[in-house]
Each structure stands twice: as C-alpha cells, then as structure tokens.
Amino acid sequence: MLQRVYLITSVATGAQLAAWSRGHWKIENLLHHVRDRTFREDDSKIHIGRLPRIMASLRNLAIGVHRQGDHTTIAAALRHTARDCRRPLTALGLTG
Template sequence: MRCTARTRSRQPSPAPGRTTSSPSRTTARSYGLRSRRCRWAQVPEHSTVEKTKGRRARRTIKTVQVPTWISFPVATHVAQLPRTVTVNGKKSVEVVYLTTSTTATPADLAAMVQGHWGIENKLPYVRDVAYNEDASRIRTGNAPRVMATLRTIAIGLHRLAGTTNITTALRHHNRRPDKVITLLTCTNWTLP
C-alpha cells in the first residue's frame, strides 16, 4: 500500500540502513502521515503485548512503502508505531512515525525499535544511576568526555567480570580497593 499526498517540508536523509523517528507530531503532520490519505486503518499490522509489574504495554506497527512525496533518497518504508501503556488502570497512547531504509518485516522492525531502548537503558541509564552523571560538575574542556569514557570502561569491566548489578559492585570495590587490581588483571572473562 502506498500513501499519496503532496510534499510540504523536507528533512535530511538518514544514512543507509538506519531507522529514524519523527522528532515531533508536527513533522508527521507536515508529511501528511497522519492524514486520511495514508489510511493507516487499512494497513496490516503486527502487535505485541507485554505485561510486567502491573504495567501492560501493547505495541503495534504498520509499515507502508515510502510515499513519493517524501524526499529521503534511501528510504524504503514508513511505519506507524502506536504504543498503548496501561498502568494501574490509567491508559496512555503515544504514536511514533518512522522512516527506514531497511527491508525488514514489520515484526523485525518492531524488534529493532524496541531493541534501541535496550541500548538506552543499558549504558546511559546505568551511568546516570550508578555514577550520578547528570549531577556531575565536570563541564569544561575534554573532561566530561574523559570521565564518561572512564565510567564506561569501569562498567564494561564489571560486565565482563560477570557482574549484573553495577551499583553493588561499585560499593564492593569502594570498600575493598585491593579487589580493583584483581578486576583489572583478570584474564578469564565471562562474556554475557
């Protein structure tokens, strides 16, 4: 199925093989992706439902071939990804529009989008929680980048050593600094 509408604004094209999301609803609106001309209700969908800790999340993805009026030269598909989350009876709906140059199936594309959040939650979240990085007062020159790199290396060393809870490992090494040398000289890493 193809969407038909006229062009209203232009965005720079993403690199080949990359998936990008619309930065705002106004972008989706300006491309006509939310208009009746796209007829998203008629597009076949792939849905997943996840239930964890009193939270129910339903993710649905619909993909169509990229319309001719979108000027991304390498884009092959446009996708609509509505997420409905219910927590303690309160329902929230968020709709995200994506353009991609991959030829993945809707199920694979949904897994890629959800996998992106796994990356976000794995390193930046741990750096912020374990090291309180957002409250860091180091702000001049290359010092912020150097400190972020050192924190990332420390997290990587702990993960290679088989640690699942970085905060607990940091407390352990804070109380027993001699174990840091053992961590740095370890030769039998267990890869996750």
C-alpha cells in the same frame, strides 16, 4: 513510564523499524540508565573541554569490567570494589 514513538519512513519495513527500536532501547537500558542512576552522571560538575567525554569513557570502562564479574548489579560491584584499594586493579587484571 510508558512512551509512545511514531516513526514514518519509506525505506524500512515494520519489522526492521521494530528491530531498530529494540536495539536502541537495549543500549539505553544497559548503559545509559546505569550511568544516569548509579553514577549520577547528570549531576556531574565536570563541564570543561574533553573532561566530560573522558569521564563517560571511564564510567563505560567500569560498567564493562563489572558486567564481566559475578555481581548482580553494577552498584553492588562498585561497593565491593571500593572496600579494598587493590580490587579495582584486580578487576582490570593488573595484579596477580
């Protein structure tokens, strides 16, 4: 999907705006896209109190742990980890 964004400012150069924009979309693509697609966060039924923020933090933890592994995708890492109840603890470094 092509998206066009117009930015108007008097406090930044074009190069600074381009760097900011690239940094924003890098985060969007690395984290939020995975949370939206792999974890289907937008379909979550958790909407009470602090629980949505807690679940987002747990998803971020899972993404961070699996990015350090040797899997090609987060989805593949989740499938691999789910096959054995000891693997999540091993991925977190909690077992020997």
